[in-house]
Amino acid sequence: MGFFKGLSDFFTGYTQLDDDFYDDLTDILIMGDVGMSTAMELSDELKERVKKERVHDPDGAKKLLTVIMKEKLDAISTGHDFDYEDNKSVVLMVGVNGVGKTTSAGKLAARYRSLGRKVMLVAADTFRAAAIEQLTSWAMKTGVDIVKGREGGDPGSVVYDAIQSAKARDYDMLIVDTAGRLHNKKNLMNELSKIDQIIRSEYPDAVKETLAVVDASTGQNAKEQAKEFNEVTDVTGVVLTKLDGSAKGGIVIAIENELKIPVKFVGLGEGVSDLKRFDTGKFMEGLLDES
Ligand SMILES: Nc1nc2c(ncn2[C@@H]2O[C@H](COP(=O)(O)OP(=O)(O)OP(=O)(O)O)[C@@H](O)[C@H]2O)c(=O)[nH]1
Ligand SMILES: [Mg+2]
Numbered sequence: 001m002g003f004f005k006g007l008s009d010f011f012t013g014y015t016q017l018d019d020d021f022y023d024d025l026t027d028i029l030i031m032g033d034v035g036m037s038t039a040m041e042l043s044d045e046l047k048e049r050v051k052k053e054r055v056h057d058p059d060g061a062k063k064l065l066t067v068i069m070k071e072k073l074d075a076i077s078t079g080h081d082f083d084y085e086d087n088k089s090v091v092l093m094v095g096v097n098g099v100g101k102t103t104s105a106g107k108l109a110a111r112y113r114s115l116g117r118k119v120m121l122v123a124a125d126t127f128r129a130a131a132i133e134q135l136t137s138w139a140m141k142t143g144v145d146i147v148k149g150r151e152g153g154d155p156g157s158v159v160y161d162a163i164q165s166a167k168a169r170d171y172d173m174l175i176v177d178t179a180g181r182l183h184n185k186k187n188l189m190n191e192l193s194k195i196d197q198i199i200r201s202e203y204p205d206a207v208k209e210t211l212a213v214v215d216a217s218t219g220q221n222a223k224e225q226a227k228e229f230n231e232v233t234d235v236t237g238v239v240l241t242k243l244d245g246s247a248k249g250g251i252v253i254a255i256e257n258e259l260k261i262p263v264k265f266v267g268l269g270e271g272v273s274d275l276k277r278f279d280t281g282k283f284m285e286g287l288l289d290e291s
Helices: 002-012 019-031 036-052 058-074 101-114 129-142 155-168 185-202 220-232 251-259 280-289
Strands: 089-094 119-123 145-148 173-177 207-215 237-241 263-267 275-277
Touching (some): 002 019, 002 058, 019 058, 036 058, 036 251, 058 251, 101 119, 101 129, 101 173, 101 207, 101 237, 101 275, 119 129, 119 155, 129 145, 145 155, 155 173, 185 220, 251 263
Parallel strands (some): 089 173, 089 207, 119 145, 119 173, 207 237, 237 263
């Protein structure tokens, strides 16, 4: 990943761990979209632990930074982060226009179908016919059933219908695509809370998973969007799309460390298998391997 390549190269340019080193490290973290506050926090913590753990060279500092980042990311997972996978569940894809909600819904459908789950896609983006068609083509491509409403219809009633057939035909997982229209926050809140209410009253035993989909290439905006959605609804995870070709991988750390929301999946392309579970260990290996 671009972010780690840059970060890894950075360490080779120094022979000693002086103030310049820490200043430059903070800058490169900010450039990689770790965010100002997390960049400063990482840099300060590294400085402290370099002293305490008697590290003297940049290579040792790099390893220590990896440990610190991993600790921060691991601290975010609760142990119940993936409960929706093993229970009856409703997965809501939320996010602003064009971030990759529909594509990620399709990729998730393929993923869970191949894991043997009985999956249904739900076209609750009823704003335009094209959105329903787009999800229909993902349903065909992945061999997953779909429930759709009509254009201009009520998203809540599409979810209602989907839940009735999930119960009647024993589906494991509903993956609900929602509209990305950026209307105002109040409308958004109303719409999402209506859907939440329907799930709560019609399908109380289901685990509800709300995935905020954000586009990595938009940098700090991605974090802001996740934050805003978390203010209007209970976001349980983030899907970070378009990480392919982005040097902005540091946004993962910003989202987890500042918002305390786990990044659960990363999108690495447009294809059906280009959605990977975000794995802290592998992410960190990138830093150590690419030297
Ligand atoms: N390179 C790359 N492209 C992606 C990824 N995820 C989605 N896309 C592309 O981004 C574009 C928008 O994706 P959609 O899934 O339609 O986004 P959306 O959030 O549903 O958009 P709206 O419904 O219009 O709000 C499409 O061209 C996708 O193929 C990814 O991880 N990497
Ligand atoms: Mg869409």
